[in-house]
Amino acid sequence: xxxxxxxxxxxxxxxxxxxxxxxxxxxxxxxxxxxxxxxxxxxxxxxxxxxxxxxxxxxxxxxxxxxxxxxxxxxxxxxxxxxxxxxxxxxxxxxxxxxxxxxxxxxxxxxxx
Amino acid sequence: xxxxxxxxxxxxxxxxxxxxxxxxxxxxxxxxxxxxxxxxxxxxxxxxxxxxxxxxxxxxxxxxxxxxxxxxxxxxxxxxxxxxxxxxxxxxxxxxxxxxxxxxxxxxxxxxxxxxxx
Numbered sequence: 001x002x003x004x005x006x007x008x009x010x011x012x013x014x015x016x017x018x019x020x021x022x023x024x025x026x027x028x029x030x031x032x033x034x035x036x037x038x039x040x041x042x043x044x045x046x047x048x049x050x051x052x053x054x055x056x057x058x059x060x061x062x063x064x065x066x067x068x069x070x071x072x073x074x075x076x077x078x079x080x081x082x083x084x085x086x087x088x089x090x091x092x093x094x095x096x097x098x099x100x101x102x103x104x105x106x107x108x109x110x111x112x113x
Numbered sequence: 114x115x116x117x118x119x120x121x122x123x124x125x126x127x128x129x130x131x132x133x134x135x136x137x138x139x140x141x142x143x144x145x146x147x148x149x150x151x152x153x154x155x156x157x158x159x160x161x162x163x164x165x166x167x168x169x170x171x172x173x174x175x176x177x178x179x180x181x182x183x184x185x186x187x188x189x190x191x192x193x194x195x196x197x198x199x200x201x202x203x204x205x206x207x208x209x210x211x212x213x214x215x216x217x218x219x220x221x222x223x224x225x226x227x228x229x230x231x
Contacts, residue, residue: 004156006156019152033218042221042222042223042224043203043221043224045218048218056218058218059125082181090156090157092156092157098217100145100147100162100164100207100217100219101159101162102146102219103147103159104149104156104158105156106154106155106156107155107156109154
């Protein structure tokens with residue numbers, strides 16, 4: 001069974017640009033969550049999607065957004081990139097919301113120059 | 114609100130020695146507890162989980178953890194570590210399911226870097 005797949009693995013952008021990251025969950029998993037991991041703040045929850053609806057959102061500015069498609073694949077978008085957005089972005093999937101544990105992808109390493 | 118404190122940011126140990134990584138949590142509702150491991154340039158992999166039942170939980174790679182409700186702790190242990198156990202370890206807590214009154218979104222600790230020396 002394929003695991004959670006995140007693309008791309010690495011991305012370099014400049015300030016002011018926007019970026020879209022993709023996540024394909026484990027087959028059959030319908031809940032997708034996104035996390036930001038940085039050395040300074042650790043792992044922080046961004047948002048959770050289920051059945052194409054955002055169910056929970058963390059404490060991040062509106063520049064961070066996401067969506068989920070009917071096949072449960074999810075994308076997150078960050079607009080007007082700032083240097084502080086440099087981080088490892090992790091996607092995790094589970095069968096349904098509140099169903100633990102979550103299964104994580106290997107992440108997308110985003111670097112802002 | 115729930116929170117997790119991993120008491121040690123770094124734990125150096127020699128190969129084949131025992132190790133304990135400490136985790137304390139705070140929550141006003143029943144909780145689920147987890148330990149994850151992260152190797153360089155990879156995502157998080159579940160080591161073990163406590164949902165209910167026996168307070169001693171065994172996981173993969175020879176790790177185990179004990180849930181202590183009175184001390185609100187969930188320390189991770191391994192009797193004999195290998196070089197390959199060198200990694201970052203994260204403790205996480207979530208509310209015990211939808212309807213528990215707590216958030217089922219997991220809250221993660223800041224991580225403990227386990228460094229195994231030959």
